[in-house]
Amino acid sequence: MSRGGRGDEVAGAPLPCRDGANGAAASPPRACALRREPAEGRASAGHQPQRAAEAAEAAGALAGASRPRPAVRRGRGVLRRRPLTAAIVPVLPELCPRPAGGLARRGVHSDIVRRPVLAFLALGAVGLVSACAGVGREPLPGRPAHHVEGGFRNPDPTFTRPGGWTRWSFFVRRVWGTTFAARSYEAPRVANDGGALRDGTVNPSVTWIGHSTLLIQVDGVNVLTDPHWGERASPVSFAGPRRVTPPGLAFEDLPRIDVVLISHDHYDHLDLSTVKRLAAAHDPLFLVPLGLGPWLEERGITRVEELDWWQSRTHRGVTFHSVPAQHFGGRTPADTNRRLWASWVVAGRDRRLYFGGDSGYFDGFKAAAERLGPFDLAAVAIGAYVPREIMERVHTTPEQAVQAFFDLRATTLLGIHWGTFDLAEEPLEEPPGRMLAEARRRGIDPTRAWILKLGETRRW
CATH class of the missing domain: 3.60.15.10 (Ribonuclease Z/Hydroxyacylglutathione hydrolase-like)
Structure with missing residues (x-):
């Protein structure tokens, strides 16, 4: 990581972070990455297989946080847990009604786009509902108060976010609405050639x-x-x-x-x-x-x-x-x-x-x-x-x-x-x-x- 060129000054060296897995301190002066992610990419709008691959890759990253859960025993038999996607997909039509001709007017077959988007939303739900807590809430000893095990928190220790269902239902509405029923707006602008x-x-x-x-x-x-x-x-x-x-x-x-x-x-x-x-x-x-x-x-x-x-x-x-x-x-x-x-x-x-x-x-x-x-x-x-x-x-x-x-x-x-x-x-x-x-x-x-x-x- 570059530290700048000649004549630059730094006030306060970045503090090392701790690996969320073993708690070992990273070597200063730079902070460590706490989780590595797959590289991102964009597909051309008209390439459907690549769209499906994008959906699978992105949703896979979301679902990757899920941990295997043991089967639930019922009497002498074993009741296997129903996949979470099977529970989520049936509610999608209520949250995401099929648009009334919007795509057809633009010459796009709705199912071509609906299917990868539905997969993205359903697998995204797996990540939102079953992702692990991610980071701790208590400050690390000897560190600033916003440094916690595995990451960071807000200055206010009482800060909390809405529950998983509230977040996911909003996520579904926004992704579906902006994809299939996008609003239009043209903000005022002036010409600027730079x-x-x-x-x-x-x-x-x-x-x-x-x-x-x-x-x-x-x-x-x-x-x-x-x-x-x-x-x-x-x-x-x-x-x-x-x-x-x-x-x-x-x-x-x-x-x-x-x-x-x-x-x-x-x-x-x-x-x-x-x-x-x-x-x-x-x-x-x-x-x-x-x-x-x-x-x-x-x-x-x-x-x-x-x-x-x-x-x-x-x-x-x-x-x-x-x-x-x-x-x-x-x-x-x-x-x-x-x-x-x-x-x-x-x-x-x-x-x-x-x-x-x-x-x-x-x-x-x-x-x-x-x-x-x-x-x-x-x-x-x-x-x-x-x-x-x-x-x-x-x-x-x-x-x-x-x-x-x-x-x-x-x-x-x-x-x-x-x-x-x-x-x-x-x-x-x-x-x-x-x-x-x-x-x-x-x-x-x-x-x-x-x-x-x-x-x-x-x-x-």
Whole structure:
């Protein structure tokens, strides 16, 4: 794992982690990977055998967490357990009704797509329902409180997620709906050919490319957050949340990228095809939370550095601080919370920006302000907040984003994480209006509450 080039500084060496199997400490200075996963890939949309293979591979990773369970004895005989998929598949038609002609109108035979998607959902249920607990809940002795056996936890030790059925039924609704009954929305956009960005004539500046992808330019350093130019936020190419509006800036129009910040490993924030393109085209320094370094290295991205919460890294005069977020990690149910999640602070000579990534509302906003604030710009998520039983503790509402703005002691609020992927159940166009209404109600100067158009650049 690269430690950066000449003139770079590191504050605080990443702490070693422990192997979940035997508890042995990994050799410092880098944190170890806690679980290895199969490489990801994308299939062409029209290649049905490859789609089926994708479904089997992805669902196999989900089901891989299942442990063999003993048969249940009933009297003199042995009653073998019914396969979980046999119990799950019958309820799929209720949760996933056949679309009324939607695919036929597009000239696609519904069963061609339905079958691999049903397999993906059914086997995904095996992982969600029968996956092992994954990580412990008690802090490891002598380690930070968010380090637990096998992975990480949130700052609040009482943090819990909804039960497996609640999560799975939401997962089914979203995968089915976004695959067969996708909603449409075209977020406002402005033309941007990247010329001014490549010339660096607007500095410091921020450009909204979509979702949580920002191009930040400060003190001559170009930074991308959670870059995503992919068509889906999903482990497979044939199902899951599809991009509803194109990126605000073409990949080819980017300026030189110096640093990439990743907040966590969820598919809408870490797109493998995009980070591979960036590594090949720009060779940036990737700054990531603990556990993501080995994951990226296994996929050919080697200029990576991991940071724990409250660690920092200086690159070409700009300092990047990893700070706590209230969220969770994982790309399958089998690796939940085995890699850390984080928000980021970008500190130039005389400007400071807070990038929230994904987080529920929590005391960490105030803590970041106390230790690293105040901030000139706070980019906080305002989308993916319905249903609340799923999202309440991991995604802020637009109103909570406004409260976070006050907690962060920021000068300007920028709403992000909306209008790009159909991730949740609120109307796609709703978050900006709610954020601006709450900002007005709380007396924020309208020039200090920003909803950018796709491709729009502003000085901060």
